[in-house]
Amino acid sequence: MEVKKITLYGDTPTCQLGGGVLPECDNPAEYDMPTVYGPWAYLCEEHYQSHTPSGAGAIGTHITWVGDATRTREVGPESFGPHAFGVDVRP
Numbered sequence: 836m837e838v839k840k841i842t843l844y845g846d847t848p849t850c851q852l853g854g855g856v857l858p859e860c861d862n863p864a865e866y867d868m869p870t871v872y873g874p875w876a877y878l879c880e881e882h883y884q885s886h887t888p889s890g891a892g893a894i895g896t897h898i899t900w901v902g903d904a905t906r907t908r909e910v911g912p913e914s915f916g917p918h919a920f921g922v923d924v925r926p
Contacts, residue, residue: 838866838897847900850879852886868895 852870853860862879868887869875877898878886887895 838895840897840899842899842901844901846902848877850882851876852878852882863900864898866895866897 847863850860850862850864860879860882862881864877865880866878866883866887867875868878868883870878870882870886871888872886
């Protein structure tokens with residue numbers, strides 16, 4: 836199954852899988868996925884391939900980060916829905 840793809844506004848975070856028993860990872864995060872350790876994390880491509888359980892693509896997300904500091908969030912009826920969380924819903 837193909838991983839769902841979304842766009843989020845903001846700076847690209849680094850991979851959260853590192854430290855402790857794993858070496859630190861400063862690679863850019865491309866995925867929000869459950870890990871073989873249980874909790875979800877922002878993962879780089881390498882850790883997505885090596886540390887996600889089988890079938891995780893069915894529930895995880897591939898994220899394209901758009902660092903757009905000029906984008907603001909307004910409060911109002913339009914603030915509720917997928918776009919309120921930075922999801923690009925344009926065709």
